[in-house]
Amino acid sequence: MNKNLTEILLCPHCKENLELTIIVGGEEVEGSGPMTPGSDVATGVLKCACGDSYPVIDGVPRLLEKGLRALPVFGESNQVEVESLGHQTDDYEYIRQSFSREEWSIFDYERDKTWGWTLEERIRVFMDDVALSRDQLGGKVLLDAGCGNGTLSAALSTLGMKVVGLDLNEGLGKAGHYKSRYARELSSNVEYVQGNVSNPPLKPGSFDLVYSSGVLHHTPDTKESFRQLVPLVKEGGRMYIWVYGRRNVLVRIYMDSGRQLKKVLSPKALLTACRLLAPFYKVGTEALDFLGVMTFRKRTVREITLDLFDAFAPQYNHRHTEEELKAWFKKEGFANITVSGKQKHGFGVYGDKGRSIFELQDPTTRLEDKGTPGRSTLQTTVLPAPLSPETPVSS
Ligand SMILES: C[S@@+](CC[C@H](N)C(=O)[O-])C[C@H]1O[C@@H](n2cnc3c(N)ncnc32)[C@H](O)[C@@H]1O
Ligand SMILES: [Zn+2]
Numbered sequence: 001m002n003k004n005l006t007e008i009l010l011c012p013h014c015k016e017n018l019e020l021t022i023i024v025g026g027e028e029v030e031g032s033g034p035m036t037p038g039s040d041v042a043t044g045v046l047k048c049a050c051g052d053s054y055p056v057i058d059g060v061p062r063l064l065e066k067g068l069r070a071l072p073v074f075g076e077s078n079q080v081e082v083e084s085l086g087h088q089t090d091d092y093e094y095i096r097q098s099f100s101r102e103e104w105s106i107f108d109y110e111r112d113k114t115w116g117w118t119l120e121e122r123i124r125v126f127m128d129d130v131a132l133s134r135d136q137l138g139g140k141v142l143l144d145a146g147c148g149n150g151t152l153s154a155a156l157s158t159l160g161m162k163v164v165g166l167d168l169n170e171g172l173g174k175a176g177h178y179k180s181r182y183a184r185e186l187s188s189n190v191e192y193v194q195g196n197v198s199n200p201p202l203k204p205g206s207f208d209l210v211y212s213s214g215v216l217h218h219t220p221d222t223k224e225s226f227r228q229l230v231p232l233v234k235e236g237g238r239m240y241i242w243v244y245g246r247r248n249v250l251v252r253i254y255m256d257s258g259r260q261l262k263k264v265l266s267p268k269a270l271l272t273a274c275r276l277l278a279p280f281y282k283v284g285t286e287a288l289d290f291l292g293v294m295t296f297r298k299r300t301v302r303e304i305t306l307d308l309f310d311a312f313a314p315q316y317n318h319r320h321t322e323e324e325l326k327a328w329f330k331k332e333g334f335a336n337i338t339v340s341g342k343q344k345h346g347f348g349v350y351g352d353k354g355r356s357i358f359e360l361q362d363p364t365t366r367l368e369d370k371g372t373p374g375r376s377t378l379q380t381t382v383l384p385a386p387l388s389p390e391t392p393v394s395s
Helices: 003-008 072-077 079-084 098-105 119-130 151-159 172-189 222-232 249-264 267-290 301-312 322-331
Strands: 018-025 041-048 053-057 141-145 162-167 190-194 207-213 233-244 334-343 346-353
Touching: 003 018, 018 053, 119 151, 119 207, 119 233, 119 334, 119 346, 141 151, 141 222, 151 162, 151 172, 151 190, 162 172, 172 190, 207 222, 222 233, 222 322, 233 322, 233 334, 249 267, 249 301, 267 301, 322 334, 322 346
Parallel strands: 141 162, 141 207, 162 190, 207 233
Antiparallel strands: 018 041, 041 053, 233 346, 334 346
């Protein structure tokens, strides 16, 4: 992490500022660790006046509610520094939800696509979702709330944004390690924070754009998590949320059966079950696709494994309607509330907080064509070829 990220971080417990102590600087682990050029801190401690402290591990601030106690390994390997700050590392409990740990642990940054999309497609989907052009996004600060494997967050920096990826999962150190594959020379504009979107450890008004895709319905209370993100958007900024919609009976039966497995299996065993199911799923969906019954994106067996696990494992999988979400945005005082990013399994809504900072820009740079099927309407957008090895999809 860069030292100046501390300026927008808050203690998740009391929402006060944090003071950074660097244990290992970024430059010292050059070539051996996850640090990329421009990083100042590989290992450190963020201390709050309330008495809580939070580790920085692999260049990622870990701002979980239970602080150091949630990460015993850190306490063991940095015992002297941690104890000198007056903290005990026992009596802890992991706060992570099981799916976030297993899910991204199998993602291969060298080879895998996320959700069957190439990076270029994901950037286009993002731009369609938020209905903003490259010119409008350039120079802005984005929060990717629930950034998953962090590849999209990193890639979005190539649009000229500073990006913070927030997620509960432990694998953000790996995301940091690989961020220059996706952000290239702009990787110092990308930061990851391990934290809870339902209690974001970030300062109000820090972001021009808050984007959360496929995340809030996995929290205990989607609406409440939405409300917690609202203050992070600065005046005139935009917020975009994508959630699961209601599905037809057949899909519900399929999903519910998969989720029955979760009730009887440990996350590890469920992952194994998904690995076993994935080849059959691949053959089945490719046959349906070939016969023209339904369309599916082409994915490898491992990518399907991850998708199946993502569908079956989460503790919460709430479903919502467009009306519900639009009402939430309205209640929070958003304007220009618009449904965007409809897919067969969900939809998104965005809104602007007061007079839009994006509208103040040259209107000729605005999107002309949005909302057509396929979520990839920015055909004219010139994107740099991704450095990632993600292979193009054929569907
Ligand atoms: C389906 S993935 C979507 C990831 C990413 N937005 C994308 O589109 O690729 C859901 C992500 O939400 C994260 N998540 C779930 N609950 C969370 C919470 N309370 N706080 C932060 N992240 C959370 C999980 O760790 C997981 O990475
Ligand atoms: Zn505090």
